[in-house]
Amino acid sequence: MYLDEIFITYMQSCIADSKKIRFKGKLSTDIGEVLPYINRVIKNAIFNKNIPSLTFTKEFRIITLYKDSIAVSKAINETDAYEIIDMVKDLINNTYNNKDNIQPLYEMRTKPTAIELYNHLPKINCKRCGESTCMAFASKLLMGQKNIKKCSHLFTTEFKPQLERIKDLLQMMGYF
Amino acid sequence: MGVYLDNAATSYPKPPEVVNGIVNYMNNIGTTSGRGAYRKALEADRLVYKTRKLIAKLFKQEKTSNVIFATNATEAINTIIKGIVKKGDHVITSSLEHNAVWRCLKTVEKEKKITISTVPCTKEGYTDPKDVEKYIRKNTSLIIFNHASNVIGTIQPIRKIGEIAKKYDIPFVVDAAQTAGIYPIDINKDNIDILTFTGHKSLFGPTGTGGFILNWNGNLTPLKEGGTGGDSSYEYQPDYLPNKFEAGTLNICGIAGLKEGLEYILNTGINNIFEKEKKLIAYTLNRLMEIDKLTIYGPKDPEKIVGVVSFNIEGLSAEEVAYRLDSDYGIMVRSGLHCAPTAHSIIGTKNTGTVRISIGYFNTKKDIDLLVNALKEIIKLN
Numbered sequence A: 001m002y003l004d005e006i007f008i009t010y011m012q013s014c015i016a017d018s019k020k021i022r023f024k025g026k027l028s029t030d031i032g033e034v035l036p037y038i039n040r041v042i043k044n045a046i047f048n049k050n051i052p053s054l055t056f057t058k059e060f061r062i063i064t065l066y067k068d069s070i071a072v073s074k075a076i077n078e079t080d081a082y083e084i085i086d087m088v089k090d091l092i093n094n095t096y097n098n099k100d101n102i103q104p105l106y107e108m109r110t111k112p113t114a115i116e117l118y119n120h121l122p123k124i125n126c127k128r129c130g131e132s133t134c135m136a137f138a139s140k141l142l143m144g145q146k147n148i149k150k151c152s153h154l155f156t157t158e159f160k161p162q163l164e165r166i167k168d169l170l171q172m173m174g175y176f
Numbered sequence B: 001m002g003v004y005l006d007n008a009a010t011s012y013p014k015p016p017e018v019v020n021g022i023v024n025y026m027n028n029i030g031t032t033s034g035r036g037a038y039r040k041a042l043e044a045d046r047l048v049y050k051t052r053k054l055i056a057k058l059f060k061q062e063k064t065s066n067v068i069f070a071t072n073a074t075e076a077i078n079t080i081i082k083g084i085v086k087k088g089d090h091v092i093t094s095s096l097e098h099n100a101v102w103r104c105l106k107t108v109e110k111e112k113k114i115t116i117s118t119v120p121c122t123k124e125g126y127t128d129p130k131d132v133e134k135y136i137r138k139n140t141s142l143i144i145f146n147h148a149s150n151v152i153g154t155i156q157p158i159r160k161i162g163e164i165a166k167k168y169d170i171p172f173v174v175d176a177a178q179t180a181g182i183y184p185i186d187i188n189k190d191n192i193d194i195l196t197f198t199g200h201k202s203l204f205g206p207t208g209t210g211g212f213i214l215n216w217n218g219n220l221t222p223l224k225e226g227g228t229g230g231d232s233s234y235e236y237q238p239d240y241l242p243n244k245f246e247a248g249t250l251n252i253c254g255i256a257g258l259k260e261g262l263e264y265i266l267n268t269g270i271n272n273i274f275e276k277e278k279k280l281i282a283y284t285l286n287r288l289m290e291i292d293k294l295t296i297y298g299p300k301d302p303e304k305i306v307g308v309v310s311f312n313i314e315g316l317s318a319e320e321v322a323y324r325l326d327s328d329y330g331i332m333v334r335s336g337l338h339c340a341p342t343a344h345s346i347i348g349t350k351n352t353g354t355v356r357i358s359i360g361y362f363n364t365k366k367d368i369d370l371l372v373n374a375l376k377e378i379i380k381l382n
């Protein structure tokens, strides 16, 4: 078998929705070479070749694959976590076994836009992050040049839902 | 060591892997599952998940999260009956139920004023599925049958009964305590809405393991509420599976053993287990039929039963036969009503009980020869 095991190494409640969980895992094989193939197979995946990372969703769950690890948010419970792990393992192994018949895709088919990120920011242009506008901050976030932690407003309880949404979008870009 | 012929009560011996699985868990993992922040707790989660998945595989259920653990079949059956049946409802059941089902129904009858119909069967334990249909009423909310009797072994036509239940949209529950692990079961093909199982019989797990598989979308209220690991700030029982029904710390030590039992079964192949047991059942029936003064109850047909055979010997009480077998020959069998009084009404042994032998995967022809020789001697000395 190409990929033998995915070991879950971390599991906690989601920040905004304590009824859901997020977890991380380690892969027993470096799957970097397979990511572009999976990017072709999964039509709505977001591939970031610079990291590299590949993010896709399974219903409400957000799954990000790196070359030797995985991060998942919004899973239901432990059983769900391990079911996702099994599903992902099969996806990787099946894609690998079939890779002679798949045209690898290195592009990012779709990605969140700066506007989308901006919509969830406080939009007050306070400049505390070091950027002159929230829109500028959004653009840098999207390129991975700024850390979300720089926006202190987002980390107040008032902005909790917005923060969670931005984190989802950033996870899709492979930044978490 | 003696000859163990009480596998319908619990299987013995267990495959060595089962014991090793428990020891390994106790020595090397030892943690509880449910959102632990450290590696070893995650290992416990993984072990529980793998066990669930093996159960799902064995009974052909696709959804691992629909496999629910309980302390045994009895707890699973109580959860289901009490979680489905409402005041004034009507329930249909077999004439051969174990007290796990029967006492639970009788208690609900008293407390919720429900009515119970028992579908008649022949004295061999055969049920005509068409009879089930005759008992269905407007307020029938549950049909519950054992898959095989623990007194006479008769296998019930569950697939056909399930078909009828489906036609009327009534949940069909199968108590597979005596078949899970030795008889191939396909939860979908067999039209089962909820399957209950116990871990310590033919699944080779330790005592204190069991549960049910939900293959039904209806509303089932949990029997108990409590901690489930995650989302502790929420004040009510979560509604997602399997946590909804699994309040309190799981028997992970037992589950570690059950996992190995399930792997043993899947590696050996359920059909191979079934065929091997069938051969030994045929041999047992033939050898017992050699004995004068011995009456066998039930079908006397290896195609129609699991490895459970009840009998009596003329002029000797069941208790005496069991006692003599144990004390003089080291052969372990059961006597009495085996927790299923209604089944004894069917075969006419409610006052006397029966001697029951039950064959497991590790029994051999030699065990049966020792039993038959002992019985012949006991009769001669009487």
Ligand SMILES: Cc1ncc(COP(=O)(O)O)c(C=O)c1O
Residues within 6 Å of the ligand: B008, B009, B072, B073, B074, B075, B098, B100, B101, B146, B148, B149, B150, B175, B177, B178, B198, B199, B210
């Ligand atoms: C047919 C049947 N149902 C239910 C049970 C109850 O199993 P447990 O005691 O493991 O709950 C048994 C065995 O004792 C049985 O034979």
